Amino acid sequence: MKRFAPLAACLLGVIGLLLLLPRFDAPQPHGIELTRGEAEKIADQEARSLGIPVDRAWTNDTWVGSPLLDRVLDPDPARRRAAADDPAIGPRLGGYRITYYRRGLEKFPPYGYVYVGYKGEILSVRLRKRAEEAGAQPTEAQLRPRADAFVRSRTFAGAPNPQFESARPSLQRNRTDWIFRYRVPTKFNVDNVVPYLFIYFNGNEFAGWDLIEEYADGSVYRGDNSGEVAGTFGQLGGIYLMLLILIVMFLKKYHAGEVGVGTASFLFGTTLFLAIIFEITISAAASEGTGLGGIDAQQTALAVSGFKLLFMGLPTAVLVFLAWAVGESYARERWGERLASFDAILRRDPLNATVGRSVLNGVLTSPFVAACVLGVATIPILLGSAHPTIGDGTEMILSLGGPFVNLLNSASQAIAVTVVGILFLLAVAHRRRMLWAGILAAALLCMIGGVAEPPIEPFWQRTMFGFGGIGAIIGIFLAFDLLTATIALFFGCALTAALPLAMVAHGDLERQLVLSLAVPLILAVGFAVAALLTRREVVYTYEDLAPHVKRIVERERVKAEIDAANRIQAALLPLDAPSLAGASVASHYRAATEIGGDYFDFLPQPNGDIGIAFGDVSGHGLTSGIVMAMAKSALLVQVDYDPSPRAVLDVLNEIVIKTAPKRIMMTFFFGLLDSRAQSLRFSSAGHLDPYVYRAATQRIESLSSWGYPLGIRRREPFREHSVEFSAGDRLILYSDGLIEALDDDGEPFGFERFEATIVKSGAMKADDIKKAILNAVRKFTRNRPPEDDQTLVVVSFDEVASEPVLRPRDMDVLAVSDTVH
Secondary structure (H helix, E strand, O other): OHHHHHHHHHHHHHHHHHHHHHHHOOOOOOOOOOOHHHHHHHHHHHHHHHOOOHHHOEEEEEEEOOHHHHHHHOOOHHHHHHHOOOOOOHHHHOEEEEEEEOOOOOOOOOOEEEEEEOOOOEEEEEEOOOOOOOOOOOOHHHHHHHHHHHHHHOOOOOOOOOEEEEEEEEEOOOOEEEEEEEEOOOOOOOOOEEEEEEEEEEOOEEEEEEEEEEEOOOOOOOOOOHHHHHHHHHHHHHHHHHHHHHHHHHHHHHHOOOOOOHHHHHHHHHHHHHHHHHHHHHHHHHOOOOOOOOOOHHHHHHHHHHHHHHHHHHHHHHHHHHHHHHHHHHHHHHOHHHHHHHHHHHOOOOOOHHHHHHHHHHHHHHHHHHHHHHHHHHHHHHHOOOEEOOHHHHHHHHHHHOHHHHHHHHHHHHHHHHHHHHHHHHHHHHHOOOHHHHHHHHHHHHHHHOOOOOOEEOHHHHHHOOOHHHHHHHHHHHHOOHHHHHHHHHHHHHHHHHHHHHOOOOHHHHHHHHHHHHHHHHHHHHHHHHHHHOOOOOOOOHHHOOHHHHHHHHHHHHHHHHHHHHHHHHHHOOOOOOOEOOEEEEEEEEOOOOOOOEEEEEEEOOOOOEEEEEEEEOOOOHHHHHHHHHHHHHHHHHHHHOOOHHHHHHHHHHHHHHHOOOOOOEEEEEEEEEOOOOEEEEEEEEOOOOEEEEOOOOEEEEOOOOOOOEOOOOOOOOOOEEEEOOOOOEEEEEOHHHHOOEOOOOOEOHHHHHHHHHHHHOOOOHHHHHHHHHHHHHHHHOOOOOOOOEEEEEEEEOOOOOOOOOOHHHHHHHOOOEEEO
């Protein structure tokens, strides 16, 4: 099924695009044929005819529309389509503006500009002079006939039958400039917007004409760029916040030798190279409208591009470096197979079936990505909270540098998003069993960053419903691998940006757009087929792995073994407290490391007694855990044969002596509790003396039973003792991890504090006594992690004991034992 999933996704994506694209074509320049290069040639010819020194100028080509008309028409796509056919309104909706700037002088004012409609018509041309240039000071009466004659001499695209309305002088130091305003009648309703034709004179020199829109009531257009400003700061904030997080994680893993910088450095260089090429390509258009004091337009463009590279491009490249280094380390632990094809390319071994399959899957799933972008963006359109707009993709192609810029931008997004948003965020979240959190973080990051942005307005709706593309990419990564997601995102972004314009374009521009999409697709498919024909899969041996990857693999191997040992040890400890007649039991266990050396257990006996085992192997860790497991095994066998405490310790001692490593000892306590008679027979092998809280006196006493720890060849036999309890008495067994718990100054909790806590809480139930002791230790240590295993068992005798009935076996033992009261 997975084998045919890319084909199914491709089919769904293509069908989805065919159904969705018509919803987004209203703001597009329908019938556009002119390319940027062709528009510049037309503009140069017109500029020369007006006296603009084209050969001495620095030229900037951008795509501009009418903000006033866009605000009125964009919310109603049907009205927008109808406006495109109106002779007065249609030509004003968008075109190429070619501006000619002076070299070596301040950017504004430029020599002039030419506005070329997207079908090749001249919409505006204007020659501008600097304020200090001298000229005549004509009157309105002198220039009005010339202006009227010029208006009658030709037909203006976007200004049929203009009617004179007013003239306005502009007084300069050494000349008087004039603007003659001609109102353009139109039957098309554009609310409060009035189209005009302006005729310009610099002194008495004719200086061109322009198409201008104004509000009929004289109000000033005020654009709302708060969303875009917030978006820019959001992107910068997201980048620098991620940098701070990643630097800390990188330094920690680098110190542990778990990250490599070779591949990360390559990705850093690639990301930075793409950013530099992108900024060089768009530098002129991106700086349009920006002035930096007295420097010229070319230097302004370089300064703006340098600023963006310094504060956006370079940090993004560093972010990719850190995200790969850290993300790879986490991904190797769970998703190593999803990096295989990506690795093969970075290891200069791309021609293999593994890479070919990923590339082909990425190409096939890319229409699905584009369809998801537009599909999610359709939701607010249907709800009426958003409307289609020309889109950043169309503006990028028409204004910033053509289809090539679209490919550069798509490549940059593909690398940054898959490395930062997919590899790092998802791998870290998956490592912590919180994949859902990684998916949400990746979606949020990409929505703020404007990845695969849908062509809708307003800004906040575009941001809120911008998760379609990243959602599809996350699904593709989880279904396939990282390279598939990267290729799918690259082509998905390119399709999202170019298809709305390609659907309405004709002529040379249509051919450029088709080629910009078709050539990379054909190359990718051709490479994928050639790689698949090799039938060679990427199979890494241990020797092929980078040193830091070997360390990760080794760490994971050891961790897996420790996890298995931890599960085994957990199975050795009791799951629940035993149910006793007239008594209750509470217990606590906390290991200092993954494998602890403490042990306790409750062993029910056929006669109704409960065996209580409590042990502590010297040290902690894997060795201690193994010794503890051996003791558990021997204990289970012995209690079935002879559960008397002294016999149990004798057998365990021999086992530890014969099997445990040298210098490994184990203290051990074993007792048989008769809850009905409320008595305990016990023996101890060097374990800390248990405490008994006497309700009658509200004092505590220790159950002293001297003996060597298990594992030491001794001369004296183990001793067996017995103790009786009354209603309200408490039995407390503990390990030295509680007594030796240290505070920040290195002072141990100690016996005095431990005993005082027991006395203070002795009248409580078993579980409350346990909590009181643990809280006292935690408060004393300020929640410092324990340096030794901590184990605690509390038995609470809650009812009056019945008369003890001595069984034959009991009487035999008591004949040779001591009694503690």
